[in-house]
Amino acid sequence: MDLLFALEDSGAGMLVSSTQWGYAIVLSLHAVGMAIMVGISLMLIFRVLGFGQKVPLGSLADYWKVALLGFLVNIASGTMLFLGSASELFFNWAFRIKIALVLIGVVLTWRLVSYCYKPAARSDTVYVDASDRRLAVAALLVWLAALIAGRLIGYLN
Template sequence: MDILFWLEDSFIGMVVSSTQWGYPIILSLHAVGMATLVGVALMLTARVLGYAPAVPVTSMAPYWRVAVGGFVLNLLSGSALFAGNASELFFNWAFRIKIVLVFIGLALTWRLVAICVRRTDDVSPLHRLLAAVAMSTWIIAIIFGRLIGYWS
């Protein structure tokens, strides 16, 4: 608990929790990062699932760098948001589930990028299954992210 209170009392924690614009600005950056990361991930998974078949799967590889940028923004802004309310968020089950799902979604999407996008335009049934699970994971992670404010 001491480290959680230390985070809340840190400069970032105080900016997020005790200033008029700290929380809205950091939350907005978090939303932009999420839109970037999850938007690219859903675009990739939708393509692998068969949407827009005229677009080669391999042409989507450069977008993964944009998604990684979104993840870095989310990691930084999410850490700041956590610091603003660490002693409560640490024990929030929706937060814990969201974090686990985000890392599962990252791993699945990264695997999909490595298999589908960088090698070939051929999409196997295993790739489609991987894409469906990755897409579901991202959607459920967003839902649990929204539930953080309602679960204690």
């Protein structure tokens, strides 16, 4: 507990928990990072599921670098948000579940992205098999569950 209280008393922890605009700005950055990461992931997921079939699957791989930028924003802002309430969040099950689901979502989406880097995915007519669709459905469900768990953090103490 001493470590958690020390994290809350750090400069970043105090910025988030004790300043007028700190929490709002960091939370806004977290929302923007999430929109970028999850939004690009969902574009890829829905393309694999059959939407937008005129878009070559391989062309979506280039957006992964932008998604990773959003993920880095989320890591930085999420860390600051954690520092602002470390003694509460550390014991919050919704928070722990959210972190696990986000990591799983990144791994599943990366598996879809790695498929997009194959030369066949750059053509206009690429075949997506049933295992790719199952992977996309799993990634979609994990991202939705992560978003729900994130919303539940404030309600489950």
